[in-house]
Amino acid sequence: MAVTPSSSQFRETFWVFGPAALLIIFTFWFAYQFVEPAPPKSIRITTGGENGGYHTFGKRYAEVLKKSGVELVVETSAGSVENIKRLSDPQSGYSVGLLQGGISNAKSAPDLVSLGRVFLEPLWVFYKSNETVDRLAQLSGKRIAVGPNGSGTRELATALLEANQISAGSATLLPITGKSAVHALKAGDADAIFLVLSPQAPLIKELLKSQDMKLMNFTQAEAYTRLFPYLSKVKLPQGVIDLVTTIPSRDVNLLAASAGLIARKDMHPALAGLLAQAALETHGGGGLFHQANEFPNPVDPEFPISGDAARIYKSGPPFLQRYLPFWLASFIERMVIMALPIATVLLPLIKIVPWLYRWRVRKRMFHWYAQLKSLERDIANDAQKAEAEFHKAEIERIDEAVSQIPIPLGFTDQFYELRSAIALVRQRIIGRLLPGSEQIAAAE
Incomplete structure (x- = not known):
């Protein structure tokens, strides 16, 4: 009788391999819970004024990310205060932004992380007076341009003035900055102005070269760095602006806030790493107030550092991203995370399932x-052949049942060994039923 696949054999295969397949599917689902989806192809960054340094750096980041196929949409803002509001709002659509030190921290904005401090923002205090001003306390009762409401300059200026017991009640705080503040100072409508600008800014060079304007030397700079951890003491060296005319004419101590690249915690980790690489490429060089490779700085006094950014600063780009395009490397990294638990389950199954299948067959x-062996014992105990016909029916029943067993082709040799054993027992039973079999058995 030919051995062919049947519905029984299908059920046999299903009961063995079905649970294994379900286990693999469950493992795949479980691993998928720990795999980030593919990184988005576009994210938004909130910066500052269109002509400011924040916006300029944002455009540089966009150029770096573009090489990896990611669009960084650079949006202007009123400054750091608006930036923190945008980033704190999960519905705003902003994933990352530049933030002046001292504006916020992890306590007031728990959903944000730092991708590192990326550059220093020196605070310039210019004044117009015959006397030397080297302490902010000397500005009590003066007209001071501290910047518009919502700007990072105003936040920093008011914090420093309040530390010197100067407020709107003891001085006139003018909500102007930039060219408007400079114009007010020149016109005599302001006694001092606070500016947070790059030393390369044309406005700063203009003021430093002016004979009528004086730059405040912070003699208490060290004290401020202790009271305000986000501030650093920096020195503007003599002649660094103009060596020929020696501008400035002496070393000047300044305060500088470190700007941070701040992101939402839910931003895709691959993009956090990519932005950290952009920060390295943009800010890795030296400047007037810092040495090469001093920034980006993976130490942030106000926000926890993103683990993905910290790994970039410590070890560089991930191995695959050094040799493959960003999107391909990201895809492979995600697949590896899924493959590890699946392989952990699949490798034992490769050995267990075939063994289980063979064991069931x-x-x-x-x-x-066992049925056949039991029948042989009954035959041996039936010396008077009283149950010979029953034994014949029993062997036929066994033979019929065995012929219905779903047997894979790989087990046909064992199957036919069983059929041969059945045939041998049948032959013995038939022999006992033949006339004269008693004499033959006795002679034997």
């Missing part, structure tokens, strides 16, 4: 071997 044949 052999167990079914062993059952009928």
Whole structure:
């Protein structure tokens, strides 16, 4: 009788391999819970005024990310105060922004992380007076341009003035900055102005070269760095602006806030790493107030550092991203995360499932071997052949049942060994039923 696949054999295969397949599917689902989706192809950054340094750096980041196929949409803002509001709002659509030190921290904005401090923002205090001003306390009762409401300059200026017991009640705080503040100072409508600008800014060079304007030398700079951890003491060296005319004419101590690249915690980790690489490329060089490779700085006094950014600063780009395009490397990294738990389950299954399948097939044949052995014992105990016809019916029943066993082709040799054993027992039973078999048995 030919052995062909049947519905029984299909059920046998299903009961063995089905649970294994379900286990693999469950493992795949479980691993997927720990895999980030593909990084978005576009994110938004909130910077500052269109002509300011924040916006300029944002455009540089966009150029770096563009090489990896990611669009960084650079948006202007009123400054750091608006930036922190945008980033704190999960519905705003902003993932990252530049933030002046001292504006916020992890306590007031727990959903944000730092991708590092990226550059220093020196605070310039210019004044117009015959006397030397080297302490902010000397500005009590003066007209001071501290910047418009919502600007990072105003936040920093008011914090420093309040530390010197100067407020709107003891001085006139003018909500102007930039060219408007400079014009007010020149016109005599302001006694001092606070500016947070790059030393390369044309406005700063203009003021430093002016004979009528004086730059405040912070003699208490060290004290401010202790009271305000986000501030640093920096020195503007003599002649660094103009060596020929020696501008400035002496070393000047300044205060500088370190600007941070701040992101939402839910931003895709691959993009956090990519932005950290952009910060390295943009800010890795030296400047007037810092040495090469001093920035980006993975130490932030106000926000926790993103683990993905910290790994970039410590070890550089991930291995795959050094040799493959960003999107391909990101895809492979995600697949590896999924493959590890699947492989952990699949490798043992490769050994266990075939063994289990063989065991189930052999167990079914062993059952009928046991039936056959029991029948032989009954025959041996039936010396008077009283149950010979029953034994004949029993062997036919066993033979019929065995012929219905779903046997894979790989087990046909064992299957036919069982059929041969059945045939041998049948032959013995038929022999006992033949006339004269008693004499033959006695002679034997």
